Amino acid sequence: MMLQRVLTNLFSRPATRPFPRTSREPAVGYRGAVEFEQENCVFCGACSLRCPANAITVDRAAKRLTFDLFKCIHCACCAEACKRGCVQLRPAYHPPVYERPEFAFSGAPALPMEGEDREDLPR
Amino acid sequence: MSDRTVLPFGPQHPVLPEPIQLKLTLENETVVEAVPHIGYVHRGVEKAGERMDYTQNVFLVERICGICSFIHALCYCQGIERLMGVEVPPRARYLRVIWSELHRMQSHHLWLGLLADALGFESLFMQFWRNRERLMDIFEKTAGSRVIISTCTIGGVRRDIGPEDQQMIMQELEVLERALDEALEAILSDRTVKRRTVGKGVLSAEQALHLGAVGPVLRGSGVAVDARTEGFAAYADLGIEPVVETAGDAYARTRVRARECYQSLGLVRKAIEGLPDGEIAVRPRGRPDGRTISRVEQPRGELLYFIGADGSARLDRLRIRTPTFANVPALVAMLPGCEMADVPVITLSLDPCISCTER
Numbered sequence: 001m002m003l004q005r006v007l008t009n010l011f012s013r014p015a016t017r018p019f020p021r022t023s024r025e026p027a028v029g030y031r032g033a034v035e036f037e038q039e040n041c042v043f044c045g046a047c048s049l050r051c052p053a054n055a056i057t058v059d060r061a062a063k064r065l066t067f068d069l070f071k072c073i074h075c076a077c078c079a080e081a082c083k084r085g086c087v088q089l090r091p092a093y094h095p096p097v098y099e100r101p102e103f104a105f106s107g108a109p110a111l112p113m114e115g116e117d118r119e120d121l122p123r
Numbered sequence: 124m125s126d127r128t129v130l131p132f133g134p135q136h137p138v139l140p141e142p143i144q145l146k147l148t149l150e151n152e153t154v155v156e157a158v159p160h161i162g163y164v165h166r167g168v169e170k171a172g173e174r175m176d177y178t179q180n181v182f183l184v185e186r187i188c189g190i191c192s193f194i195h196a197l198c199y200c201q202g203i204e205r206l207m208g209v210e211v212p213p214r215a216r217y218l219r220v221i222w223s224e225l226h227r228m229q230s231h232h233l234w235l236g237l238l239a240d241a242l243g244f245e246s247l248f249m250q251f252w253r254n255r256e257r258l259m260d261i262f263e264k265t266a267g268s269r270v271i272i273s274t275c276t277i278g279g280v281r282r283d284i285g286p287e288d289q290q291m292i293m294q295e296l297e298v299l300e301r302a303l304d305e306a307l308e309a310i311l312s313d314r315t316v317k318r319r320t321v322g323k324g325v326l327s328a329e330q331a332l333h334l335g336a337v338g339p340v341l342r343g344s345g346v347a348v349d350a351r352t353e354g355f356a357a358y359a360d361l362g363i364e365p366v367v368e369t370a371g372d373a374y375a376r377t378r379v380r381a382r383e384c385y386q387s388l389g390l391v392r393k394a395i396e397g398l399p400d401g402e403i404a405v406r407p408r409g410r411p412d413g414r415t416i417s418r419v420e421q422p423r424g425e426l427l428y429f430i431g432a433d434g435s436a437r438l439d440r441l442r443i444r445t446p447t448f449a450n451v452p453a454l455v456a457m458l459p460g461c462e463m464a465d466v467p468v469i470t471l472s473l474d475p476c477i478s479c480t481e482r
Contacts, residue, residue: 002309005246015253027260029282031267052179075182075273080281089267 030091031074034067037086038105041065047078047087064106069094127155130463134163138241138467141477145470149463157458159451161481168482172441177203177411177432178277180441184428185271187443188479190230191421193222196275201355202417202430203277207409212402215279216357220394221292222266222274223356223419224387228299229258230422231380231387234474238377239310241471242319247309254302257295264288279404289395296388303388307381320374324457324469327371336453337446338424339383340473343376345369350420361393373472380474383422410434421446423474445479 017024026032043065045058055071056078058064078087128149134142142163148156168187172180184199185192197219204211211219236251259269265288266272274281284292310316326336331344341348342365349365351358366382368375411432418427424446431440450473457469 005250005305005309009246015256027264027267029265029267030263031273050179052175052182073182073186073271074268076267076281077182 026091026093028091031076031089033090033092033094034069034072034074034078035088035090036065036067036103036105037088040084041086041105042084044083046081046083050077050081052077062106064104066102066104069097069101069103126150132466132470134160136467138237138471139475139477140237141475143475143477143480145458145466147458147463147466152463154458154461154463154466157455159455161451161477163481164478165481166478169441169443173438176436177438180438181276182273184441184443185273185275187445187482188421188476189270190233190476191226191423192271192273193219193226193275194419194421194426196273197223197356198417198419198426198428199430200275200277201419202415202428203411203432204407205415205417206411206413206430206432207277207407209278209405209407211279212405213357213399214283214401215403217360217394217398218280218284218403219275219356220358220361221284221391222262222272222280224390224394225258225261225292227422228384228387228391229255229262230474231384232258234380234422234471235306235310235377238468238471239316241467242316244310244313244316247306250302250306250309254299254306257299257302261292261295264291276404278407279402281404283403284395284398289398292391292395296391300385300388303384307384311378311381317374319465319468320377320472321370321372323373323465324461324472325370325372326453326457328369330456331371331453334452334456335449336424337449338421338474339376339379340424340450340453342366343368343379344371348425350418350425353418355419357394360397361390363390373468376472380422410436411438423447423476423479424449443482445476445482447473447476447480450475451480 043058043060043063045060048056048058053071053073055068057066076089079089130147130149132145132147133139134144144160146158147154172183175183181196181199184195187195232251232255236248239247262272263269265284266274266282326344328345331341331346345367347365347367351363366379366386368378412434414431416429418425426446427444429442433439454473461469
């Protein structure tokens with residue numbers, strides 16, 4: 001039994017991958033990199049209200065959204081909360097960073113999407 | 124009487140993944156008294172639970188323990204659902220069992236590996252952890268995250284397991300079962316492992332009950348208590364028999380966990396085969412009001428939440444009693460009389476989770 005394991009291990013390849021030569025692709029539904037679609041955002045603040053880690057802050061008056069990657073716990077609550085699908089978690093890893101990244105965008109409220117009236121926009 | 128020496132065991136010790144200190148009073152090589160000191164990793168989770176929204180707390184309680192995160196969330200959600208009178212759809216209840224049992228399996232794999240490592244059996248440690256990777260991959264594919272899977276929510280679950288993923292789980296479990304047979308044979312029948320575990324840290328059934336031990340520690344002493352028999356989630360439909368060993372030593376506790384791995388395998392298969400169709404979540408209405416106690420079975424034993432709500436978005440009180448906390452008195456009773464060299468193995472035989480204990 002033990003000998004069998006020794007021989008198997010001796011003649012088989014390692015169970016690990018030779019990273020970084022071969023990297024592992026995350027699974028399809030993996031909750032990875034957080035991405036915002038700036039052009040569709042109406043700064044309603046639904047994502048920031050649902051965020052358990054307070055990683056997203058939305059200033060509705062100034063039309064500005066700030067996202068703190070270091071606070072984010074990748075729970076995908078923001079993606080569930082956003083009715084316009086502006087927040088998505090892509091199956092990819094965030095690259096390592098050397099300093100705290102600041103992500104923010106601001107702008108005019110988006111135009112109505114297809115099949116949406118101006119009044120339907122979340123406020 | 125010979126001289127007594129007080130020896131601090133921990134908070135940093137190779138066998139302990141997390142910090143706990145045991146002040147051991149030794150007479151030559153024999154332990155006569157053990158005094159535990161905790162408080163090295165207190166994070167104030169209970170207080171934080173009173174400051175966050177009750178829906179956001181699900182993600183907070185998941186972070187109490189990295190090994191059984193789903194089961195923490197399950198316990199919390201079941202408590203809130205009881206307060207709000209939410210009826211969870213059958214499919215969600217089955218999915219909860221699937222993820223809970225997968226978590227139990229990966230936790231036991233982790234522990235069996237750590238035990239092998241504590242005994243100096245490095246190769247077996249790596250085998251267990253390699254097998255555990257399969258379970259972690261299942262989590263990544265089905266839930267979107269490897270450790271803290273965040274799929275449990277108030278009113279159901281957040282993700283469904285489709286037919287393809289069900290098949291993938293079944294295939295992985297097939298491979299896992301074969302690998303488990305091989306690895307468990309090494310740990311359960313090896314002479315060296317037996318010499319280190321048989322008869323070490325004996326806890327009688329009366330002592331275990333009296334000290335309020337839970338989980339494999341209690342069942343290893345011959346007391347058939349398992350919170351899953353209460354039938355929360357879908358356990359009532361699936362049927363469950365507590366795994367019991369009678370010897371009460373470190374070896375018996377190892378056997379309990381080993382057999383529970385097979386039990387979990389069976390439960391996941393049964394749950395996938397009997398998975399009902401339908402909704403995976405209902406939207407809860409209103410806010411929780413009242414007080415309740417929720418209990419579930421974690422890999423380490425019974426987990427208990429006390430939830431006090433006053434009808435607002437924030438909870439009044441969140442009290443968490445984790446299994447390791449209940450098992451510390453049992454550890455203190457086990458240690459006197461043992462050899463100093465056996466202390467690491469006996470301590471490990473509890474499957475201590477100190478971050479859970481201190482919250």
